[in-house]
Amino acid sequence: MxxxxxxxxxxxxxxxxxxxxxxxxxxxxxxxxxxxxxxxxxxxxxxxxxxxxxxIDIPIETIKAYINLTKSQENTFSERKVVLENHRQRLEEKIVEYQLALEKLNKKIANYEQLVEFKSN
CATH class of the missing domain: 1.10.1660.10 (Multidrug-efflux Transporter Regulator; Chain: A; Domain 2)
Structure with a gap:
């Protein structure tokens, strides 16, 4: 291809x-x-x-390290798992941050909806 x-x-x-x-x-x-x-x-x-x-924002260097582990002649399953688990934790933290930002955004939108409705009455 x-x-x-x-x-x-x-x-x-x-x-x-x-x-x-x-x-x-x-x-x-x-x-x-x-x-x-x-x-x-x-x-x-x-x-x-x-x-x-x-x-999901895994850095290039982390990807390189992960790939090198997969190419290793040794059993690196535990190390690969740790690499992914570490990033999973960072991703879960980001999800919480995004959820909080979404809640703030929704409140702001609701305020504008009330203002628009009030002004049109």
Whole structure:
């Protein structure tokens, strides 16, 4: 699969995919005889995982560390689990922050609705 196809399938800019390759988190991308990138299904699957990680703000360095653990010859399941658990905790904290912000926003909207209703009467 070429980069344009991967970009369309994953809804990612080609620049993002190239950047992930450059920083070493995209896996090994083969090239065809013309020099075009050729993405295997395994690499596309990794890119989907990376996209998910980035959508929940896992830093590139953490992703690199996680990928290195997966490539290790040793049993690194515990370490990988810790990496994900740490980020889960940060994500749960963010959800609480977003929930509080949403409540404030809803109160503000309710105030404006009352003002608009009062003014129209």
């Amino acid at each position: 070429r980069i344009k196809e991967v970009s369309e399938q994953l809804n990612l800019p080609t620049e993002t995919i190239r950047y992930w390759e450059k920083v070493g988190i995209a896996g090994t991308v083969e090239r065809d005889v013309s020099g075009y990138r050729k993405y295997s299904p395994e690499v596309v699957e990794w890119l989907q995982i990376i996209k998910c990680f980035r959508e």
